[in-house]
Amino acid sequence: MSAEMDRAYANGDFIEGAADYPPRWQAAAAEFRDELGARARLGARYGDGERHWxxxxxxEAPPRGVMVFIHGGYWLKFGPRDWSHLAAGAVARGWACAMPAYTLAPAARISQMTREVAAATAAAAKEVAGPIVVTGHSAGGHLSARMACADxxxxxxxxxxxxxxxxxxPLADLRPLMETAMNDDLKLDAAEARAESPALLERRKGCDVSVWVGGQERPSFLWQARLLSEEWDCPWHVxxxxxxxxxxxxxxxxGSALTELLIGGL
Known part of the structure; x- marks a missing residue:
């Protein structure tokens, strides 16, 4: 393990008031679900596991398509109901939004999470006709990128x-995470880190990809985003x-630029 690598991937340590964000997210998410009422269909199943939902x-009208949002948390924590409110932009523009849970580490390895997110995406596709847009944040950014891989x-x-x-x-190259303390739970080895790193894999032909990252993020996340855009020859936005x-x-x-990037023109 490397203290330097732990610091490189520590986000909350460099964000003022970081501890206040999760309760704010949870409150906004609960309010959004309440406001949506019957249009919030909670707990649809895509498998038999505890978090296979x-x-x-x-x-309000028949959806134009479905956006799949995959939550982050370094594959270790959180769940989709911490971020329900992030569906609001797509829903307001006539899209459905599916937010899957997936088994977290250490109960699952990242390769299993990839399979679970793929199964959830397929299940959501059965519920809603039309185009599919996949997005996700941080570890969810990694899992969303995996849905664009040829394999x-x-x-x-x-x-x-x-x-x-x-x-x-997104976390596009998982190899540095093998040097962090969190790998005690992730249990990444060299083979899985390579097999699950989108930046080291082929993008599926015909799959349009755009990478998004914050300008004030840790340098490691700016590097990860830029690496994916370079390896996949796709645009990135800071x-x-x-x-x-x-x-x-x-x-x-x-009306945000991010929502427009996701679904504008589809």
Whole structure:
């Protein structure tokens, strides 16, 4: 383990008031679910595991497509209901939004999480017709990028419907994380780190990808985002002034540049 690498990937230590963010997210998420009422379909199943479920948020009219948002937390913590409110931007623009849970470490390895997110995406695709957009934040950014990989464990018809993948502050090369204390729970080895690193894998042909990252993020996250954009020859956008905890806020706003990037023109 490396203290230097732990520091490189410590986000909250460099964000003022970091401890206040999770309760704010949870309160906003609960309020959004309450406001949506029957249009919040909670706990749809995609498998038999304890965390094999997703919430589906629906617009008032038949949806134009479905956005899949994959939560972060270094594959170790949190769940989709901490961020329900981030569906608001897409829902206001006539899209459904699916937010899957997945088994966290140490109960699951990252390769299993990839398979679970693919299964959840396929299940959401059965619920909503039309194009699919996949996004996610941090560890969820990694898992969203995995859905754009040529080897993603998706049914062919579902993969063909994915019109855009937008990893937000993604972890694209997992090899540095093998040197962090969190790897005691992640249990990454060299083979899995390589096999699960989007930047080391081939992007699926025809899958449109854009990378998004905050300008005030840790240098390691700026490097990860830039690396993915270079390896996949896809655009990346650095959102000025935003850090790792507020870079996702614009998903809740229908007119934001991030929401427009995700679903504009689809």
């Amino acid at each position: 997703f919430d589906l948020f629906l617009p 993603a464990p998706l049914p062919g018809d579902v993969a063909a419907r994915i019109a855009h993948v937008v990893p937000i502050s 959102a000025p002034g935003l850090h790792h905890f507020n870079v996702i806020d614009d998903l809740a706003r229908p």
